[in-house]
Amino acid sequence: MTESLNSALGTISSVVWGPFVLIPLLLGTGLYLTIRLGGLQFRTLGRAMRHAFFDGDEEGNAGDISNYQALTTALAATVGTGNIVGVATAISVGGPGALFWIWVTGLLGMASKYTEAYLGVRYRVVDDKGNQLGGPQIYLKRGIPGGFGAALAFLFALFASIAAFGIGNLTQGNSVAAGMKDTFGVDPWITGVIMFVFTGATLLGGIQAIGKITSAFVPLMIVIYVVGGLVVLFLLADRLPAAIALIFTDAFTGTAAQGGFVGATIMLAVRFGVARGIFSNESGMGSAAIAAAAAKTSHPVRQGLVSMTQTFIDTLIVVSITGLTIVASGVWDQGADTAATMTSAAFTTALPGQWGGTIVSVSLIFFAFSTIIGWAYYGERSLVSLVGQWSSLPYRLLFTVVVFLSAITEIETAWLFSDIANGLMALPNLIGLLIMSGLVARETRAYLKFDPKLKKPKLSVEEFTAAQMPNWK
Numbered sequence: 001m002t003e004s005l006n007s008a009l010g011t012i013s014s015v016v017w018g019p020f021v022l023i024p025l026l027l028g029t030g031l032y033l034t035i036r037l038g039g040l041q042f043r044t045l046g047r048a049m050r051h052a053f054f055d056g057d058e059e060g061n062a063g064d065i066s067n068y069q070a071l072t073t074a075l076a077a078t079v080g081t082g083n084i085v086g087v088a089t090a091i092s093v094g095g096p097g098a099l100f101w102i103w104v105t106g107l108l109g110m111a112s113k114y115t116e117a118y119l120g121v122r123y124r125v126v127d128d129k130g131n132q133l134g135g136p137q138i139y140l141k142r143g144i145p146g147g148f149g150a151a152l153a154f155l156f157a158l159f160a161s162i163a164a165f166g167i168g169n170l171t172q173g174n175s176v177a178a179g180m181k182d183t184f185g186v187d188p189w190i191t192g193v194i195m196f197v198f199t200g201a202t203l204l205g206g207i208q209a210i211g212k213i214t215s216a217f218v219p220l221m222i223v224i225y226v227v228g229g230l231v232v233l234f235l236l237a238d239r240l241p242a243a244i245a246l247i248f249t250d251a252f253t254g255t256a257a258q259g260g261f262v263g264a265t266i267m268l269a270v271r272f273g274v275a276r277g278i279f280s281n282e283s284g285m286g287s288a289a290i291a292a293a294a295a296k297t298s299h300p301v302r303q304g305l306v307s308m309t310q311t312f313i314d315t316l317i318v319v320s321i322t323g324l325t326i327v328a329s330g331v332w333d334q335g336a337d338t339a340a341t342m343t344s345a346a347f348t349t350a351l352p353g354q355w356g357g358t359i360v361s362v363s364l365i366f367f368a369f370s371t372i373i374g375w376a377y378y379g380e381r382s383l384v385s386l387v388g389q390w391s392s393l394p395y396r397l398l399f400t401v402v403v404f405l406s407a408i409t410e411i412e413t414a415w416l417f418s419d420i421a422n423g424l425m426a427l428p429n430l431i432g433l434l435i436m437s438g439l440v441a442r443e444t445r446a447y448l449k450f451d452p453k454l455k456k457p458k459l460s461v462e463e464f465t466a467a468q469m470p471n472w473k
């Protein structure tokens with residue numbers, strides 16, 4: 001029965017992520033927005049990073065959490081098992097060349113991430129409890145007039161509330177359970193119980209509790225993993241030139257069979273690179289716009305730039321370290337069956353004793369838990385926009401129960417389900433981004449002309465915003 005289900009899901013996934021649907025739409029949208037915004041992600045990255053981490057919070061503005069907490073909540077939801085297991089899965093099926101396409105997806109996706117975060121703040125509303133409610137389920141309906149925009153918003157909200165159980169729950173809990181069993185010998189059901197308790201306790205506090213928790217431990221968990229990965233790459237420095245060459249050549253030639261690797265065409269490298277790239281950084285999916293909409297900010301451009309840095313951190317830093325260690329260590333050709341423990345094996349080849357496995361397993365626990373609580377918020381906000389505020393608590397409770405079940409779910413089924421759900425929620429959002437790209441480009445140019453260094457005082461920004469968008473807030 002499981003084999004039949006996996007076969008059916010695999011067929012659907014191959015269509016959704018095939019050469020005629022999401023891959024050209026994702027890359028094409030990212031490229032189009034990059035051109036339309038004048039290479040915004042390359043021109044403003046330094047300023048955006050400074051504003052995100054050093055300029056301080058924009059207190060006194062409408063919103064539920066600080067712009068930094070909105071960033072760490074979005075990072076919490078994106079820096080998850082996709083950065084460890086997802087990258088390994090892409091390389092184990094698509095070959096080393098898949099990492100190149102993950103990079104391409106990330107670089108182009110920064111423009112998509114900026115655009116959706118901008119729109120999330122620009123069109124946000126206040127729900128029945130006085131909390132900010134925004135994201136594609138809101139901006140598609142408010143920004144695109146008529147029934148078409150409403151239909152796109154409905155489809156996104158429907159798919160996002162379901163997809164949260166895949167990308168933000170099943171795959172996360174399953175990967176944690178596998179890592180805990182492999183490294184520490186902990187039975188999966190025990191891991192499931194622990195995650196159940198901590199997830200339920202966190203979700204009861206809502207977005208304020210989520211923001212406080214993620215702002216405290218997300219930077220720490222990323223630093224621990226990045227430092228560990230850099231040590232591994234330093235110890236494997238003599239292998240890095242050949243590894244990088246292999247990544248670039250295999251991206252355009254495919255990869256021959258060797259070891260446990262069955263071989264891959266260019267199309268497989270592109271497909272799994274793009275699919276795992278979006279799974280990792282979520283650019284174009286619209287999910288990060290939900291967290292961005294809760295931020296206290298004086299203008300959508302400011303939060304859009306802050307949110308854009310999330311993709312850079314996720315893909316160009318964390319994912320790169322994972323992919324390079326896997327390829328440089330030589331464990332990439334062990335076969336897809338070893339994807340769950342491949343990163344751990346890569347770290348272990350360079351670090352003494354059990355240090356490699358321990359660093360990866362501990363990082364996986366933190367990454368996955370943060371993703372679970374971040375996506376619980378995304379799914380809940382999407383469902384609330386569909387059926388009302390009453391659904392908030394039941395959704396949190398159901399999500400918490402599934403966290404336990406995720407620890408004992410077969411990983412192949414979980415990944416296939418997540419790929420399909422991710423694709424279905426990305427489709428309406430990408431269409432909406434293309435339609436509203438002109439508005440975003442026009443208003444972005446105007447704001448950056450007014451405040452090119454993102455240093456204008458709060459009162460000046462408020463006056464500009466009132467003149468540019470009189471009905472905002």
